[in-house]
Amino acid sequence: MMKLKVGLLFGGKSPEHQVSLQSAKSVFEAIDKDKYEILLIGIDKEGKWNLYDNLDTCLLNNNNPNLIELKKSDKSIALVPGELSNQFLELPSGASLGKIDVIFPLVHGGLGEDGSMQGLLRFANIPFVGPGVLASAVSMDKDVAKRLLSDAGLRVAHSLTFTRKMKDTIAFKKVKKKLGTPMFIKPANHGSSVGVSKVESKEEFYQGINHAFCYDQKIIVEEAIVGREIECAVLGNDEPISSLPGEILTQNTFYSYDAKYIDEKGAQLTIPAVLEDIVIQEIKEKAIKAFKVLHCEGLARIDFFLTQNQKLIINEINTLPGFTKQSMYPKLWEVSGIQYKELINTLISLAIERHQISI
Structure with a gap:
């Protein structure tokens, strides 16, 4: 059986550059190499797209989240929009990298999670993992997302x-x-x-x-909402499913960047969260509703506050949640019965399915 060619796209110009590198490392190490041929495409902080052969040539200090860094490469990439068989060219040689079957974007933050990357890939006619242009843009903008969620009857913070x-x-x-x-x-x-x-x-x-x-x-x-911090993962296209919820117990004043990605003791994750069945069901249902309201596809993580009087308030939607070893999204699916490697396979399949329908 021919392998599908998957491009892992990571890095980028946003402040979440290092998080993206960690996500790419985790996905690359876990992805089924017997099933997929992997292209490592790293975007540096200046926005240049670089091609790498493996993690050793790609990442510096890849076991240290504080110091992880994208190495320089003598190979860069040019994208030819609309070309089906030669979408990517290696520079400076000009050699074709052949048809890319799907892109797995792991570019968190601005220009990666906000619809910009999705628009480029859509224009280039390349299947990609995760929500499309509209869902990515409105979910990234906390102001716009709040308005849409509130209009749909879902509680958000004032x-x-x-x-x-x-x-x-x-x-x-x-x-x-x-x-x-x-x-x-x-x-x-x-x-x-x-x-x-x-x-x-x-x-x-x-x-x-x-x-x-x-x-x-x-x-x-x-x-500020006084309540438990609960997160729920959603997976799917037209008929999405939601995971068991998890809870974050922070050691700091709030769940900061360091607590998420740097300090292993910055937060304790309780997965699954200890909740009554009726509350779990409500979280799962509202996560799917939020996913649909914002027109998400593929994946998203929905973050809630659960108040003392059991009211659920949506904090935010993450359309390309982290895939690091500390990340909540894959951990939630693991306790819900989908292992990491299987989750990657499912996301790639959903991307191809969505693309075939949209052509």
Whole structure:
């Protein structure tokens, strides 16, 4: 049987570059090499697409999440949109890499998870893992996602949205009156808790505003929800299924970037979460509803708060959740009966299925 050629696409210009490298490492090590021929395509921080032969030539310090780095390569890649058999050319030789059967994007954050990458691959007529352009764009924008989810009857945290042009008009006193303290300040279009601050005082507030605007032109200021942090994985296209939920018990003030990817003691994951059956069922149903409301396909992770009075509030949707060894998405499916290698196979199959329908 001929192997399918799968391009692992990772790295990128976003602050989540290192997370992406860790995800790519994990997927490459686990993917079935008897079934797939793998192309390693690493995007450096300047946006250049590079080709690598294996992990040793690709990653530096690949066992250290603090220091992991994309190595320089003497081979880069050019994409020929619309060409079916010679979509990718190796540079500087100009040699064709042949037809790519599917791309597995692992480019987290801006230009990878926000619809930009998906639009490029759609235009190039290449199947790819994960949600399409619309779902990726609206899910990445926390402000837009909240509006759509709320309109569909799903609970979201109260928040205020500000653009960079409004920066000088943002008043701590007015925001505090509406949202209370503590509150969270977030870039509207980033994941992995990049640029997020939990603030209580006036000084912290303006520091958090400035920090968030370093990452985006639009930010949201959100009320702090007192409750358990619950996450649920969704998998599928037209008929998605949801996993058992998991719970995050953080050692810090919130589930920060370091707690997710750097500090192994930064958070404790309880998988599956210890919950009553009726609550588990509600989480699974609302995760699928959110997935459908935002027109997701392939995969997504839905993050909730569960309050003391058992109300579920959606925190955010992640359309290309991390695939690192500490990542919740594959762990949730593992306890739900789908092992890591099988999960990768399923995602690739869903990508090809979706592409065939959309042609």
